[in-house]
Amino acid sequence: xxxxxxSCVTAEVHADGVAEVVVDNPPVNxxxxxxxxxxxxxxxxxxxxxxxxxxxxxxxxxxxxxxxDIKEMQRTDGFTALLGANRGCYAAFAAVYECAVPxxxxxxxFCLGGGIGLVGNADIIVASDDATFGLPEVDRGALGAAxxxxxLVPQHRMRAMMYTSATATAAELHGYGSVHQVVPAExxxxxxxxxxxxxxxxxxxxxxxxxEALNGIDLWDVxxxxxxxxxxxxxxxxxxxxxxxxxxxxxxxxx
Numbered sequence: 001x002x003x004x005x006x007s008c009v010t011a012e013v014h015a016d017g018v019a020e021v022v023v024d025n026p027p028v029n030x031x032x033x034x035x036x037x038x039x040x041x042x043x044x045x046x047x048x049x050x051x052x053x054x055x056x057x058x059x060x061x062x063x064x065x066x067x068x069d070i071k072e073m074q075r076t077d078g079f080t081a082l083l084g085a086n087r088g089c090y091a092a093f094a095a096v097y098e099c100a101v102p103x104x105x106x107x108x109x110f111c112l113g114g115g116i117g118l119v120g121n122a123d124i125i126v127a128s129d130d131a132t133f134g135l136p137e138v139d140r141g142a143l144g145a146a147x148x149x150x151x152l153v154p155q156h157r158m159r160a161m162m163y164t165s166a167t168a169t170a171a172e173l174h175g176y177g178s179v180h181q182v183v184p185a186e187x188x189x190x191x192x193x194x195x196x197x198x199x200x201x202x203x204x205x206x207x208x209x210x211x212e213a214l215n216g217i218d219l220w221d222v223x224x225x226x227x228x229x230x231x232x233x234x235x236x237x238x239x240x241x242x243x244x245x246x247x248x249x250x251x252x253x254x255x
Contacts, residue, residue, distance in 0.1 A: 009038045011046060017053035017200040018193060019046045028066040029059050031114065033081060036068070036088025040095040047099035053200035053207060055099060056192045057118065058106035064131070067113020070140065074243075074250050082237055086144075086230050089114050093148070094223055097121035097215065100208050102199055106192035107131045107170070108185055113145065120148025121222055123211070125178060126192050127170035128185040134167030140249060141242030143232045147225040152178040 008025035021042055023029055031039065046052045059065060068089065073081040096103050096118055105122035107115075111133045119125050119133070133152060137143050149158045152173055161168065173179040183191045199207060236242045 008032075008035045009042050011042050013046070013049065013051055016197055017051060017204070018196040019049070019052045019055045020193070021046070021055060021057045022060060023058075023065065024060040026061055028110070029061055029063060029115075030066040030069045031088075032069045032072045033084035033088050036085065036092045036114070040088070040091035043092070043095040043099050043103070047095075047101055050204075052101055053202075053204050054101050054196040055103045056106055056189075056196050057096065057103055057122065058189060058192060059108070061109075063109030063115075064105075064107045064111045065113070065115030065118060066110060067115060067136075067140075070246055071250055071253075074246050079237065082234075086233065089117055089144070090223070090226065090230070093117040093121050093226060097222055100211060101204075102196075102207065102211055104192050104196050104199075106188050107133075107179075108188055110134075110167075112136055112167075113140075116152070117145045117148045117226070120145070120151045123214075124180050124195065125152075125173070126181045126183065126188065126195065127173070127179050128188045129170060129182050130185055131170040131182075132167040133170075133173060134165065135162055136165040138163065139165045139245070141236055141245030143236070144226065144229045146229060147220065147222055151220065151222075152176070 009023055011019060011021045013019045025031055025035060046055055068085040102123040104124045105119040106126050107119055108128040108131055111119055111131060116135055135145055135149055146158060146162055153168060153176055170179055170182045174182050181191060
């Protein structure tokens with residue numbers, strides 16, 4: 001059964017209790033402000049649905065997620081789009097983390113910026129062998145989601161990736177234990193759905209209790225930590241440097 005959604009986020013609840021959320025916003029799945037809020041609302045609604053026992057979050061197209069829509073931000077006067085993107089990302093990341101049932105992220109291609117926030121807050125990650133993960137934030141005049149990258153790679157690797165905008169492969173993250181399984185791209189969806197079905201076959205009351213318990217003992221306060229990072233993005237924007245860097249990025253992308 002399909003759920004209401006925005007044009008770039010769709011959802012379907014299968015008969016086995018697995019919900020499938022699909023992001024599809026060509027060309028690179030960079031989400032506009034409305035898309036981030038739609039994703040948050042969709043995931044929260046599925047978690048509140050008693051039929052749902054597990055959620056698979058995946059994407060269509062060239063990659064899993066390229067973060068926020070920089071072009072939307074640059075064509076919007078003032079800080080309206082910036083504030084919207086920050087609040088939308090915060091809402092979407094929190095919705096994945098707080099979803100009442102386990103969320104499996106199925107990652108292919110690139111997973112950048114806001115994509116790291118989504119998968120870093122997911123319960124389980126499966127990835128295709130072409131998947132790469134990274135935070136190009138310093139190249140976009142922003143900060144944020146180091147909170148979530150820290151859940152995927154060790155501390156010093158995270159710092160190097162943050163400062164240089166380097167990416168890590170799915171195989172590297174599998175070696176760290178943060179990616180559960182790496183498979184060929186054509187097997188990614190089925191692998192994620194099979195894993196979700198295995199979870200969905202368990203007693204739903206126990207699984208929902210397990211999700212709440214695991215969040216309760218988490219060493220990270222992901223919401224507070226990410227909100228702290230966002231404060232530095234606001235500071236950078238007030239200096240004007242972020243707007244200049246984003247303009248350069250948009251001009252280069254159009255060249």
